[in-house]
Amino acid sequence: MKSLGSIRKSFAPWNDPAATPYIRFENVTKKFGDFVAVNDLSLDIYEREFFALLGASGCGKTTLLRMLAGFEEPSAGQIFLDGQNLSGIPPYRRPVNMMFQSYALFPHMTVEANIGFGLKQDRMPRDQIAARVAEMLKLVKLEQFAKRKPHQLSGGQRQRVALARSLAKRPKVLLLDEPLGALDKKLREETQFELTDLQQELGLTFLVVTHDQEEAMTMADRIAILDKGKVMQVATPAETYEAPVSRFVAEFVGSVNLFDGSVSAREGSVASIAYGDGLTIAADNAGDAAVGDQVAFAIRPEKVRVASRKPEAGADNVMSGEVWDIAYLGDMTIYHVKLDDGRVIKSAMLNSSRLVDDPLTWDDRAWITFAPDAGVVLTR
Amino acid sequence: MRRIFSAIASRVVIAVPYAWLLFFFLIPFVIVFKISLSDLAISMPPYTPALEGLRDFFARLSEFDLENYHLLMCDLLGYIGVGADLCRGGFSTDFFERPYLSVAYISSLKIAAVSTFLTLLVGYPVAYAMARAPQSMRPTLLMLVILPFWTSFLIRVYAWIGILKPEGLLNQLLLNIGLISEPLVIMNTNTAVYIGIVYSYLPFMVLPLYSALEKLDHSLIEAAQDLGCRPLSAFWKITFPLSLPGVVAGCLLVFIPAVGEFVIPDLLGGSRTLMIGKTLWSEFFNNRDWPLSSAVAIVLLLILVVPIVLFQRAQARAQE
Ligand SMILES: Nc1ncnc2c1ncn2[C@@H]1O[C@H](COP(=O)(O)OP(=O)(O)O)[C@@H](O)[C@H]1O
Numbered sequence: 245m246k247s248l249g250s251i252r253k254s255f256a257p258w259n260d261p262a263a264t265p266y267i268r269f270e271n272v273t274k275k276f277g278d279f280v281a282v283n284d285l286s287l288d289i290y291e292r293e294f295f296a297l298l299g300a301s302g303c304g305k306t307t308l309l310r311m312l313a314g315f316e317e318p319s320a321g322q323i324f325l326d327g328q329n330l331s332g333i334p335p336y337r338r339p340v341n342m343m344f345q346s347y348a349l350f351p352h353m354t355v356e357a358n359i360g361f362g363l364k365q366d367r368m369p370r371d372q373i374a375a376r377v378a379e380m381l382k383l384v385k386l387e388q389f390a391k392r393k394p395h396q397l398s399g400g401q402r403q404r405v406a407l408a409r410s411l412a413k414r415p416k417v418l419l420l421d422e423p424l425g426a427l428d429k430k431l432r433e434e435t436q437f438e439l440t441d442l443q444q445e446l447g448l449t450f451l452v453v454t455h456d457q458e459e460a461m462t463m464a465d466r467i468a469i470l471d472k473g474k475v476m477q478v479a480t481p482a483e484t485y486e487a488p489v490s491r492f493v494a495e496f497v498g499s500v501n502l503f504d505g506s507v508s509a510r511e512g513s514v515a516s517i518a519y520g521d522g523l524t525i526a527a528d529n530a531g532d533a534a535v536g537d538q539v540a541f542a543i544r545p546e547k548v549r550v551a552s553r554k555p556e557a558g559a560d561n562v563m564s565g566e567v568w569d570i571a572y573l574g575d576m577t578i579y580h581v582k583l584d585d586g587r588v589i590k591s592a593m594l595n596s597s598r599l600v601d602d603p604l605t606w607d608d609r610a611w612i613t614f615a616p617d618a619g620v621v622l623t624r
Numbered sequence: 625m626r627r628i629f630s631a632i633a634s635r636v637v638i639a640v641p642y643a644w645l646l647f648f649f650l651i652p653f654v655i656v657f658k659i660s661l662s663d664l665a666i667s668m669p670p671y672t673p674a675l676e677g678l679r680d681f682f683a684r685l686s687e688f689d690l691e692n693y694h695l696l697m698c699d700l701l702g703y704i705g706v707g708a709d710l711c712r713g714g715f716s717t718d719f720f721e722r723p724y725l726s727v728a729y730i731s732s733l734k735i736a737a738v739s740t741f742l743t744l745l746v747g748y749p750v751a752y753a754m755a756r757a758p759q760s761m762r763p764t765l766l767m768l769v770i771l772p773f774w775t776s777f778l779i780r781v782y783a784w785i786g787i788l789k790p791e792g793l794l795n796q797l798l799l800n801i802g803l804i805s806e807p808l809v810i811m812n813t814n815t816a817v818y819i820g821i822v823y824s825y826l827p828f829m830v831l832p833l834y835s836a837l838e839k840l841d842h843s844l845i846e847a848a849q850d851l852g853c854r855p856l857s858a859f860w861k862i863t864f865p866l867s868l869p870g871v872v873a874g875c876l877l878v879f880i881p882a883v884g885e886f887v888i889p890d891l892l893g894g895s896r897t898l899m900i901g902k903t904l905w906s907e908f909f910n911n912r913d914w915p916l917s918s919a920v921a922i923v924l925l926l927i928l929v930v931p932i933v934l935f936q937r938a939q940a941r942a943q944e
């Protein structure tokens with residue numbers, strides 16, 4: 245199997261069998277009455293990792309963070325931090341800090357007092373508190389706003405104060421609950437990069453919750469995809485996108501074309517997948533899919549090529565149809581091609597030149613092709 | 625045309641509360657103020673008439689004087705023990721030598737302050753528990769707080785006599801379970817007045833506190849704990865400061881009527897319980913000195929209004 249790219253190639257403690265996890269969720273279940281918010285979940289997170297919990301709203305992400313911070317006790321299972329079992333330890337004694345979804349800034353205190361609050365609880369000498377607060381204000385670029393109250397700040401500034409406050413105590417682990425949820429798109433994108441830089445610089449372990457997959461992929465070393473309180477997959481952003489383990493993950497992360505069928509033949513790593521009326525797809529990297537297995541073939545739109553001319557004979561995986569819909573996005577164009585058997589396939593083509601000689605338009609005859617190793621075979 | 629009409633309509637709407645204040649506060653105030661400027665007369669009503677027509681008004685204006693306020697001032701000077709030469713002759717010497725109004729004022733303020741503090745001590749936990757109760761239970765709890773208002777205030781205070789008197793419910797209970805061997809003397813003491821005021825004014829304390837505490841975002845407490853604050857310390861650093869507007873509103877709502885309270889000290893207090901409301905009542909009905917008691921009432925009003933205005937100024941400045 246060809247390797248998948250990673251932003252920080254050298255950092256991969258999860259592949260090192262000798263590495264011990266820093267945070268460990270062990271068969272953790274959380275019930276609210278009859279409702280199971282987190283369901284027998286196990287997860288290992290390593291020191292200095294930027295780890296993202298990704299899932300739809302209500303899947304139990306916040307509950308998981310709150311259990312680590314100590315606001316909720318698991319109904320079953322254990323949580324370990326740096327080898328220490330956290331059960332029964334109150335929030336004010338845990339070496340983790342949380343940035344709340346609502347920021348939870350103290351409205352009656354200045355920015356300065358908010359940031360210094362945790363240090364004061366630790367009885368740090370005054371001059372050291374002042375120095376640390378100044379350092380934090382500089383870090384989040386709010387030096388001029390030290391004396392303001394939270395209600396006199398913009399949303400983005402409040403977010404920075406919340407971040408500075410949760411970082412001021414230099415926690416072993418920083419928990420961030422939808423840290424950028426309240427910001428507008430542009431500010432959000434800027435802040436994503438700032439957060440990753442900050443995490444690298446301070447060498448802390450970040451555990452961030454988000455429902456925005458782009459955000460998770462931009463920032464995290466690894467992503468855990470959650471659904472109904474269960475982990476569906478834990479992997480690097482590239483792996484979650486290029487090698488999803490199930491239909492759910494393939495559909496949840498990014499956009500995907502799915503072909504349901506069964507394995508009709510197997511030749512080395514290549515499987516033939518029969519779908520529809522006597523049509524087959526040749527799929528490489530078929531894993532352990534055996535002849536007769538019900539599988540789904542998943543392929544991302546940008547790996548599907550669309551052309552107005554019929555490809556030469558002998559090409560793999562050729563399908564024909566007509567252009568059903570076109571969405572021009574500037575950097576790329578998304579074609580919806582209605583195949584002759586009725587299914588609609590999405591293809592994303594990069595607009596690498598400004599002018600095209602022979603553009604495809606609505607209702608044109610079109611051929612789509614993709615390489616056997618461009619998609620994945622999903623057995624779940 | 626329509627715009628003019630709606631402009632007039634909006635003025636009328638704004639004018640309603642002002643008209644209300646004018647009729648039910650300002651006019652009675654002016655009447656009392658006017659009485660306080662007139663002299664005592666043995667007649668019906670027991671003060672020299674004033675204000676019968678405009679011409680009469682100007683004629684009478686010269687008869688108005690600050691005599692009653694002078695007496696009040698002498699009472700205060702006598703209480704402090706300075707400025708004897710300002711109070712020579714007539715009644716003013718009597719007031720200077722036997723000050724009783726200042727004693728009543730100060731005793732009222734003291735009793736009101738102590739009972740406001742006690743009401744706060746009792747009311748805060750109640751309001752806190754209500755604000756932390758499950759959402760579905762809160763309307764019921766609110767209802768229970770307001771429920772006593774459905775029976776007459778007077779009857780409820782009378783009921784306390786039955787509880788507090790030497791052979792009353794409380795003493796019988798304590799005697800029966802053997803906690804005491806002799807009945808406690810609570811009735812006709814300041815303690816009974818405190819109990820009465822705390823009981824009667826508790827809803828006025830609980831309601832503003834509840835509304836302040838209910839608004840409080842619980843994640844602030846969690847954030848404080850997350851930053852290393854123990855629960856009790858989080859209460860003093862976060863919950864209490866953020867509930868201060870409710871504390872102040874509740875304290876004013878209890879303190880102001882408690883200072884002028886008349887029924888509770890009269891029914892539950894003893895002969896040694898001095899409160900300005902009681903003094904005012906006896907000045908008014910026993911001595912029939914309407915002008916002096918009007919002056920007493922006006923001064924009471926000033927004593928209460930001045931701190932409120934100062935407080936509101938301070939708060940408006942803090943808001944900026
Ligand atoms: N204190 C609670 N009592 C009852 N149900 C809760 C409580 N907290 C969370 N839940 C439920 O648990 C589920 C997961 O919530 P949460 O962890 O907040 O989800 P999210 O992934 O959106 O952060 C939701 O359906 C929510 O209604």
Ligand SMILES: [Mg+2]
Nearest residue numbers: 305306345421
């Ligand atoms: Mg959430």
